[in-house]
Amino acid sequence: MHYYLLWKLVQGYKDVWITPYIATEVSNLIDLNGQAKIRVFELAREVFALFKEVETLVAEDCKDDFFLEFGLTDSSIIKLSEKFDIITNDHRMANPLFKANPDRIIPYVPFKVLNS
Numbered sequence: 001m002h003y004y005l006l007w008k009l010v011q012g013y014k015d016v017w018i019t020p021y022i023a024t025e026v027s028n029l030i031d032l033n034g035q036a037k038i039r040v041f042e043l044a045r046e047v048f049a050l051f052k053e054v055e056t057l058v059a060e061d062c063k064d065d066f067f068l069e070f071g072l073t074d075s076s077i078i079k080l081s082e083k084f085d086i087i088t089n090d091h092r093m094a095n096p097l098f099k100a101n102p103d104r105i106i107p108y109v110p111f112k113v114l115n116s
Contacts, residue, residue, distance in 0.1 A: 009087065009108070017084060018051040021061075021073035054080060066096060081105060 010016050030040050056076060061067070066075040074093055077086060081100045088097065089108040097105045 006087070006108070009106070013085075015052050016050065017054050018048065019054045019056055019073070019076055019080070021056065021076055023048055025073055054084070070096075 027041075027044060030037065030044065032040055058072065061076040061079070062072055064075055064079060066078045069075075070078065070093065074090065077088070078093065078096045078100055080086065081097050081104050083104075085104045085106060086097060087106045087108050088094075094105075094107070
């Protein structure tokens with residue numbers, strides 16, 4: 001269900017971007033076996049192909065002090081929020097994201113969470 005809600009949210013954008021860090025994290029979180037694993041990776045491959053890829057440089061992305069608190073992926077997202085709209089449900093990143101550029105942050109709170 002979250003998958004469809006997320007696609008509905010991004011359908012108004014001409015381009016949707018992804019970082020290699022996010023793609024890696026998604027890939028690493030696919031913790032399945034056998035045919036289920038193959039099917040999910042096939043779907044991931046199709047979805048990843050729809051995105052444009054943000055150029056990243058590890059040496060640059062870990063220079064900011066955010067790296068020390070949030071790590072590589074989240075630190076790069078905070079930096080990218082200066083130029084890109086960011087959809088996130090990571091509450092611990094809310095303050096630095098909104099400080100970087102409040103107009104570009106889209107908090108994603110699934111309906112299920114709202115009804116808890």
